[in-house]
Amino acid sequence: MTPGRSVENALLAGPMVLFLLAVLGFPTVLSMIYGFSETGFQTLTAPQFSGLKNFRDVTADPAFWQAAWFSLRFGAITALLQCGLGLALAVHLAPLARAHGWTVAILIIPMIVAPAMMGLMYRLVLHEFAGPVPHYLYSWFGWSPSFLGPANVFKTVVLAETLQWTPFAFLLFLTACQSIPQDLREAAAVDGTRPWRLFWKIELPLMMPTVFVALFIRFIDGFRVFDNIYTLVGAGPGGSTTSISIYIYETFLRRGEIGKALAAAILLFVTAFVLLSVAQRLLRGRAP
Amino acid sequence: MKPRLTLRWIVFAIAAFAMNFPVLATLITAFKPPGEVSRNPSLWINAPTLENFATVLTVSDRLNVYHYLWNSTVAALIGALLPMIVAFPLAWAMVRRGTGRGVLFPLVVNLRALPLIIFAIPLYMMYSAIGLLDTRLGLGLILAVVNLPLTLMLLVNAVAEIPGEIEEAAHMDGARLLRLLTKVVLPLCRPALITTFVFGFITAWNEFLFGLMLTTRDAVPMTVGASFFFATSGGGVQWGTAAAVMIVAALPPLVLGLVMYRRISGSMVAGAVKG
Numbered sequence: 087m088t089p090g091r092s093v094e095n096a097l098l099a100g101p102m103v104l105f106l107l108a109v110l111g112f113p114t115v116l117s118m119i120y121g122f123s124e125t126g127f128q129t130l131t132a133p134q135f136s137g138l139k140n141f142r143d144v145t146a147d148p149a150f151w152q153a154a155w156f157s158l159r160f161g162a163i164t165a166l167l168q169c170g171l172g173l174a175l176a177v178h179l180a181p182l183a184r185a186h187g188w189t190v191a192i193l194i195i196p197m198i199v200a201p202a203m204m205g206l207m208y209r210l211v212l213h214e215f216a217g218p219v220p221h222y223l224y225s226w227f228g229w230s231p232s233f234l235g236p237a238n239v240f241k242t243v244v245l246a247e248t249l250q251w252t253p254f255a256f257l258l259f260l261t262a263c264q265s266i267p268q269d270l271r272e273a274a275a276v277d278g279t280r281p282w283r284l285f286w287k288i289e290l291p292l293m294m295p296t297v298f299v300a301l302f303i304r305f306i307d308g309f310r311v312f313d314n315i316y317t318l319v320g321a322g323p324g325g326s327t328t329s330i331s332i333y334i335y336e337t338f339l340r341r342g343e344i345g346k347a348l349a350a351a352i353l354l355f356v357t358a359f360v361l362l363s364v365a366q367r368l369l370r371g372r373a374p
Numbered sequence: 375m376k377p378r379l380t381l382r383w384i385v386f387a388i389a390a391f392a393m394n395f396p397v398l399a400t401l402i403t404a405f406k407p408p409g410e411v412s413r414n415p416s417l418w419i420n421a422p423t424l425e426n427f428a429t430v431l432t433v434s435d436r437l438n439v440y441h442y443l444w445n446s447t448v449a450a451l452i453g454a455l456l457p458m459i460v461a462f463p464l465a466w467a468m469v470r471r472g473t474g475r476g477v478l479f480p481l482v483v484n485l486r487a488l489p490l491i492i493f494a495i496p497l498y499m500m501y502s503a504i505g506l507l508d509t510r511l512g513l514g515l516i517l518a519v520v521n522l523p524l525t526l527m528l529l530v531n532a533v534a535e536i537p538g539e540i541e542e543a544a545h546m547d548g549a550r551l552l553r554l555l556t557k558v559v560l561p562l563c564r565p566a567l568i569t570t571f572v573f574g575f576i577t578a579w580n581e582f583l584f585g586l587m588l589t590t591r592d593a594v595p596m597t598v599g600a601s602f603f604f605a606t607s608g609g610g611v612q613w614g615t616a617a618a619v620m621i622v623a624a625l626p627p628l629v630l631g632l633v634m635y636r637r638i639s640g641s642m643v644a645g646a647v648k649g
Contacts, residue, residue: 091471094551098467099474101460102482102526109519110485113496120499175389182382191635192390198631198638199397199624200580202597206604206620207396210403213415216613218399221415249393254642261643303646310489313582317601331491331583338495339587351492362487 121348140349149325150350153333160244160329161308167248168304169297172255177285179256180263194257196250205317208246236323243315243327247308255300262296263289302365330354397624403617411613426618439622442599445510446579446626449595452514453578454571457525465529466559470541479526486523486645493519494587501588510593513585517578524577524645525570531644532566533559569637576627576638596623 123135144150175193183190196204211217212233223230233242266289274284290297312331321328321336328336334354338347391398403411407423414420430439461482467473497516498507506512541558560567585598594602600623604611631638 095467095471095473098463099478100463102464102474102478105456105460105518106482109497109515110493113493113500116496116499117492120496175385179382179386179389182379182386187636189386189390190639191632193386193393194635194639195397195628195632196393197642198576198580198627200582200597200627202580202582202601203620203624204396206601206616207400209604210613210617210620211396211399213613216403216411216415216611218415218417246396249395253393257639258643258646299646306487310491312491313597316586317582317604331489334491334495335583335587338498344495344499348495351495354489355492358488358492362484 117348117352120345121352123345140345141353143343143346144349144353147346149328150333152325153328153330156326156328157309157311157330160240160247160311161305163244164247164251164308165301165304167244168252168255169300171248171252172257172300173259173293173297175252175256176259176263177289180260183260184264190257190260194253197253199250201250201313202317204246204250205314208242208314208318212242234319234323236326239319239322239327243318243322246314246318247311250314251304251307255304258296258300259293262293266292298368400617400620403613404621406614408612408614426614427622429615430618430622437599437603437619439596439599439619442594442596443622443626445513445589445593445599446596448510449513449517449585449593450575450578452511453517453521453581454574456514456518457521457574458529458567458570461522461526461529462560462563463555465526465533466555468530469533470538479530482526483523485519490520490583494584497584498587508589508591508593513588513593513595514578516584516588517581520581520584521574521577524641525574527645528566528570528573528641529563532563536562565637569634569641572630572634573638573641576631579627599623 121140122137124139179189199207211219214220214230214232219233220230231238233239270288271284274288279287309329310331311329312335315322315327315329316332316335319327321332330350334347334350337343337350399417402417402419404426405422405424406414406419407421407425410420430437433440464474464478468475468479493516501507501512506515536559540562541554579595580597581595582597582601585595586601589595589598600616600619603616603619
């Protein structure tokens with residue numbers, strides 16, 4: 087490579103590198119400093135080094151572990167539900183989607199609505215007095231559960247997340263399903279293969295890489311959930327819907343425990359990094 | 375074959391209704407007169423009215439929706455355009471010369487998988503030190519980070535699809551690199567640029583967490599402004615007006631998204647599969 091070229095390449099990559107350094111590099115350094123310091127909003131400019139104290143505080147806080155457990159459960163359950171539903175819908179509706187493209191547009195509307203707005207909308211829809219869902223349940227069955235009460239709130243947020251993001255899984259699977267060569271299906275039909283068997287023996291195996299990708303993406307998005315839960319119920323009764331993101335937010339802005347919040351964020355970063363590396367190694371091993 | 379097709383339409387109708395139910399119910403509520411919502415929570419409107427929209431679109435000391443809309447528009451424009459500007463030259467260098475394939479590309483793409491809250495706190499402290507807190511520029515900058523991974527992936531795909539011969543032909547004419555990029559590569563990437571922009575704009579518009587943390591008054595975006603409206607009215611939420619606020623907030627991305635849904639869904643799939 088000529089020296090002229092390497093200068094050129096540096097110039098081409100330059101804007102991105104500078105941008106990353108400014109918007110992410112500098113804050114990362116700040117995290118490191120404050121994560122290991124004693125700080126409040128009053129002493130923001132004069133952090134006192136305190137070693138691992140913040141990390142001990144976080145790991146000794148039962149609310150942190152409750153939030154981590156909530157995020158894990160929420161991410162895993164919603165990812166499985168969304169991918170199951172999305173796969174079934176994609177395989178069943180693929181012929182319809184091929185003939186009438188607009189049906190896909192209708193089904194992806196929830197994804198274009200801000201999750202925060204969706205949370206607020208569910209607040210209206212599920213409201214005891216103003217919401218249509220309790221209204222119809224009362225008039226048809228004379229009974230309606232308290233959707234946001236301690237007993238049901240987990241199911242409610244899982245349902246809301248699932249209904250909003252099943253379209254994402256649906257879209258991935260629809261694309262995967264439509265890229266399966268049609269002659270494979272026709273050959274199977276000539277052999278007299280039943281549709282159910284066609285799905286298990288031919289379609290599903292071919293779509294398996296997409297299934298892993300979809301599960302992975304939906305798990306990550308569920309794990310880091312903030313917007314829709316925050317606008318629908320906030321931290322939830324007894325902190326029952328406090329995801330790890332909500333925990334860090336509340337620790338920081340509500341309680342002003344900056345060092346502790348940063349320590350939690352650093353722990354989260356390290357965990358996410360490790361999980362990501364492992365997952366990518368696994369996915370790469372499977373992908374063609 | 376006929377009954378199977380009918381079944382597909384029924385399944386489609388149920389799925390579409392269930393998944394879009396909150397949007398539908400909010401839309402209906404927005405057209406109910408203020409007094410009707412609590413008396414009649416059903417999906418039927420007794421006396422349709424535009425009153426709620428009139429309230430929302432009238433400036434009052436409690437709610438100035440234009441302010442929120444303007445903040446969201448400016449921040450989302452920065453959030454969509456800036457990543458394209460920094461990613462475009464890199465995308466070209468990456469495809470044609472392999473620059474940054476080893477470290478830069480995985481680094482940027484993996485940002486998509488990190489919980490955003492990790493960056494929110496240090497950014498808050500950095501912003502408060504340099505005066506970017508509660509500004510549209512500050513909000514736009516972090517929205518640009520949110521859009522960076524998908525923007526880079528889509529632009530790399532776009533450049534990779536340009537046949538190398540076209541560029542070589544331009545090189546023969548003695549075109550310099552800058553001219554090559556702006557006069558040849560950029561126009562050829564136009565469809566991808568439009569898709570990337572629209573997708574980035576929608577994502578940035580819909581973002582909530584950074585708006586909540588990094589703005590307080592002057593630069594509050596529409597998503598956060600709408601949630602304020604719920605909080606400040608305490609127990610007695612004006613459901614009709616609240617519904618109208620949500621419709622106004624959700625409308626810009628919905629219109630953009632539905633007009634371009636084929637491209638949007640295409641880029642969602644591309645982003646997922648390549649990542």
